[in-house]
Amino acid sequence: MTASALARILLVDDQRDIRSIVGLALGKIxxxxxxVCASGEEALASAKDFVPDxxxxxxxxxxxxxxxxxxxxxxxxxxAPAVFFTARMKPEDAVRYEELGVLGVIPKPFDPLKLGxxxxxxxxxxxxxxxx
Amino acid sequence: MRREQQKALRSARIAxxxxxxxxxxxxxxxxxxxxxxxxxxxxxxxxxxLGGEAREMRCTAQELFALVHPDDVERVRSSARDTLTGRIPxxxxxxxxxxxxxxxIWVHSRGKVTGRDPQGRAIRFAGTNADITxxxxxxxxxxxxxxxxxxxxxxxPAAIVVFATDERIxxxxxxxxxxxxxxxxxxxxxxxxxxMGETLYAIVEPHVRAALAGHTTRFEQRVVDPSGRTVDxxxxxxxxxxxxxxxxxxxxxxxDITRLKDLDRMKDGFIxxxxxxxRTPLTSMRxxxxxxxxxxxxxxxxxxxxLVTIAMQNCxxxxxxxxxxxxxxxxxxxxxxxxxALLDWPAVLRMAIDSSRGxxxxxxxxxxxxxxxxxxxxxxxDRLIQVLSxxxxxAAKFSPRGSVVTVSAKPLADxxxxxxxxxxxxxxxxxxxxxxxxxxxxxxxxxxxPAEGSGLGLAISRxxxxxxxxxxxxxxxQGGGTxxxxxLPGTLDAATQ
Numbered sequence: 001m002t003a004s005a006l007a008r009i010l011l012v013d014d015q016r017d018i019r020s021i022v023g024l025a026l027g028k029i030x031x032x033x034x035x036v037c038a039s040g041e042e043a044l045a046s047a048k049d050f051v052p053d054x055x056x057x058x059x060x061x062x063x064x065x066x067x068x069x070x071x072x073x074x075x076x077x078x079x080a081p082a083v084f085f086t087a088r089m090k091p092e093d094a095v096r097y098e099e100l101g102v103l104g105v106i107p108k109p110f111d112p113l114k115l116g117x118x119x120x121x122x123x124x125x126x127x128x129x130x131x132x
Numbered sequence: 133m134r135r136e137q138q139k140a141l142r143s144a145r146i147a148x149x150x151x152x153x154x155x156x157x158x159x160x161x162x163x164x165x166x167x168x169x170x171x172x173x174x175x176x177x178x179x180x181x182l183g184g185e186a187r188e189m190r191c192t193a194q195e196l197f198a199l200v201h202p203d204d205v206e207r208v209r210s211s212a213r214d215t216l217t218g219r220i221p222x223x224x225x226x227x228x229x230x231x232x233x234x235x236x237i238w239v240h241s242r243g244k245v246t247g248r249d250p251q252g253r254a255i256r257f258a259g260t261n262a263d264i265t266x267x268x269x270x271x272x273x274x275x276x277x278x279x280x281x282x283x284x285x286x287x288x289p290a291a292i293v294v295f296a297t298d299e300r301i302x303x304x305x306x307x308x309x310x311x312x313x314x315x316x317x318x319x320x321x322x323x324x325x326x327x328m329g330e331t332l333y334a335i336v337e338p339h340v341r342a343a344l345a346g347h348t349t350r351f352e353q354r355v356v357d358p359s360g361r362t363v364d365x366x367x368x369x370x371x372x373x374x375x376x377x378x379x380x381x382x383x384x385x386x387x388d389i390t391r392l393k394d395l396d397r398m399k400d401g402f403i404x405x406x407x408x409x410x411r412t413p414l415t416s417m418r419x420x421x422x423x424x425x426x427x428x429x430x431x432x433x434x435x436x437x438x439l440v441t442i443a444m445q446n447c448x449x450x451x452x453x454x455x456x457x458x459x460x461x462x463x464x465x466x467x468x469x470x471x472x473a474l475l476d477w478p479a480v481l482r483m484a485i486d487s488s489r490g491x492x493x494x495x496x497x498x499x500x501x502x503x504x505x506x507x508x509x510x511x512x513x514d515r516l517i518q519v520l521s522x523x524x525x526x527a528a529k530f531s532p533r534g535s536v537v538t539v540s541a542k543p544l545a546d547x548x549x550x551x552x553x554x555x556x557x558x559x560x561x562x563x564x565x566x567x568x569x570x571x572x573x574x575x576x577x578x579x580x581x582p583a584e585g586s587g588l589g590l591a592i593s594r595x596x597x598x599x600x601x602x603x604x605x606x607x608x609x610q611g612g613g614t615x616x617x618x619x620l621p622g623t624l625d626a627a628t629q
Contacts, residue, residue, distance in 0.1 A: 015416070017413075017415075017416035017419075017420075018416060018419070021415075021416060021420055021423060024423055024428055025419065025422075025428075028423075029426060029428065060408065087408040087411040087412055087415070108412060108414075109414045109419070109451055110415065110419075111418070111419075111422060112418075112419040112422050113422050113426055
């Protein structure tokens with residue numbers, strides 16, 4: 001896994017609005033290569049075609065929520081670090097997600113213009129920790 | 133001789149008058165029964181007892197028995213008979229007697245045989261009757277009151293136990309038996325530890341001790357009742373004192389707060405959902421506007437840019453409002469535990485000022501921290517920074533451009549600390565002062581109302597400060613402007629729960 005560049009992001013969110021906005025913000029403004037999925041199932045299906053550097057997952061989704069999606073992707077061999085979106089953040093949740101090996105949790109509503117920079121920061125911090 | 137007789141008669145009369153006075157004073161009626169002739173002599177207090185005029189009287193024993201209440205007469209007769217025959221040494225009966233107006237009074241009658249013939253037959257029988265109606269009525273009332281109280285306590289939806297200083301249970305109500313599934317026999321007179329069992333007793337022991345030492349304590353507890361239902365309880369331990377204020381026993385009251393707790397949990401769930409449902413569309417709105425403003429969809433005309441900016445600002449405001457409403461709800465409902473620590477106060481003040489600089493710069497106002505002293509404050513760092521930020525934000529909003537907002541902290545008595553934020557603004561309008569800490573109070577400000585802010589900042593600040601056991605207020609500052617202040621304890625042991 002590389003700590004040098006964050007280029008490819010897999011976004012999973014069940015809400016079309018969020019997918020368009022985040023897709024635009026990360027793609028057009030952030031300059032990332034973004035793959036957008038509407039559900040955990042879709043993300044699992046696309047895992048073979050698109051190998052991301054980072055997973056950006058909505059926590060509350062029907063059928064497979066963010067945590068289930070992350071576990072599913074990990075089980076299929078994808079080791080890319082993850083960041084969660086949530087509108088129901090509670091302080092005690094942050095600890096739980098840290099234990100899952102999640103880089104961070106971004107509360108909704110967020111500023112799409114700053115999202116790319118936020119993800120890069122999280123990515124860098126992780127890179128620094130991982131370096132010997 | 134005659135003179136001596138007269139003298140003796142006079143002394144006898146005096147003695148009799150004195151006796152009558154004494155009897156009248158003590159309200160005792162005296163009877164003297166000549167058993168052989170059936171005649172009874174009654175003292176002057178006798179007719180008074182029955183509601184008549186004071187005069188000595190004579191009557192027959194049968195006439196006297198006829199005055200006794202029909203339900204009591206057999207008891208009175210047999211007791212008199214037994215005394216006459218010597219079966220019992222003394223006549224001692226409480227019974228009812230009919231007064232002249234037909235009502236009954238309660239009488240305590242006592243007497244004995246005062247003379248017997250050589251064959252041992254009673255020839256005289258004397259004694260007293262005392263009107264004890266007030267006492268009997270008071271006792272009956274007391275008994276009735278006690279029964280009413282007992283019923284009241286039994287119908288109360290709280291489990292009540294009173295225990296003595298040796299922790300033996302003196303009293304319990306029905307709700308306690310229902311809650312514990314115990315029988316009255318298993319509780320009465322038993323020690324608390326014996327009744328509750330080791331495990332449960334270990335939890336309440338400090339409270340038992342505290343109550344017997346004169347302190348009131350309360351805590352919440354979850355237990356399973358005999359039907360298997362989980363019950364949330366609020367438990368209160370309180371000392372019971374005698375007239376001199378000494379603790380003679382203690383009482384514990386357990387309130388079933390399951391329904392309240394259930395409602396609370398429902399509300400929490402609702403807030404979580406509402407929070408999600410409100411934030412999600414806001415995310416999309418703000419995101420879309422942000423992208424438009426950034427030119428993702430092409431260059432905007434000045435007019436379009438202006439409109440997008442207005443929409444953006446109001447979106448931001450709505451986000452703050454949602455966040456503040458949820459935050460206020462969280463604090464007032466007692467959720468979101470506070471992390472209490474003794475804080476390095478000058479450092480916290482600096483942190484609050486630094487973090488407020490960004491949003492305050494636009495107002496062209498400078499902050500100064502006055503003579504930072506080495507002070508400690510007991511509180512939750514994040515929550516207090518929130519309070520300070522609210523006060524700084526308000527101060528900046530209402531200050532003229534180029535003015536200075538002063539932050540200061542000074543020690544008060546008992547290790548308390550007063551923190552002040554002083555602006556150089558126009559001051560708070562008189563009509564607005566009483567409501568300033570209420571939610572959305574700024575709505576009443578009309579034209580003066582600032583466009584920013586949720587209208588909840590001061591309400592949140594007050595909730596936080598009060599939950600930390602402190603107080604918050606404001607005063608017009610000398611030389612113009614307003615000084616907002618809050619006082620908090622500066623030691624950890626300042627119990628404020």
